[in-house]
Amino acid sequence: MVQTAENIAMKVPAKPEYVGVVRLTVSGVASRLGYSYDDIEDIKIAVAEACTNVVNHAYTEQSASNDMHVNFAVHEDRLELVVADEGGAVDTEFFNRERGPVSKDQPVDELKEGGLGLFLIETLMDEVEIRGEKGVMIIMTKFLQRDEVEPNGRRASEESPEHQ
């Protein structure tokens, strides 16, 4: 049986000042669905990181469009968030770039100021898919009340219904 999701769609200019608007919106949606405080904060960061990627990388002054498309699909057991741009030519380096935390063995002057965004998205969300379509599309899923192990190994909850 396929359950239809409820959709919330936004199209906002790919400008820094709109990232906070999207963040506030997703916070409202996730809060209405009953996500925990920590989950809502994780979702806010992941969505903001995806939007920040669009703002920083998707368009040039020559681009015909300058929009970011954001869609929140509300399912019974999960929230699926999509952030997409129409920046065209997808940078394959963007997908294959090595992602991970900063290493303490790295000399300070070699640390990079950028590049932690995608790593955070993958760490904070339950499922992440990156597609190249009209531009870059990042699809992120956060399950509701799922038995999950946090990055530091602490178990958030022991009791969880079996999702299949």
Added chain:
Amino acid sequence: MNLDIQVEEHENESIARVTGEVDVYTAAKLKDTLIPLAEKENHRLVIDLSGVEYIDSTGLGIFIGALKAAEKSGSTLKLTGLNERVRRLFEITGLHEVIDIEADKREEA
């Protein structure tokens, strides 16, 4: 989406108190304030984040930049007052291993 930064400058030390949200929109203001302070030679820069409610990778990048600037000018940088959420982000990204962060008060107690 507000960010406020109050800077207190002493002879060998500056304290920057940051309040609000640090994201791609507000990060430029933070960078423009912190980098000149970090570039002061043989200086101690303390950044008080107790008023920061939200930060993401753009903000983390600013602290990496400030750390690099401080290191180059023979200065030190320390972060204080991180709430649990902000601290967690530094830990997930491994930045707590490279940046001097004030110990968690709850763990000390």
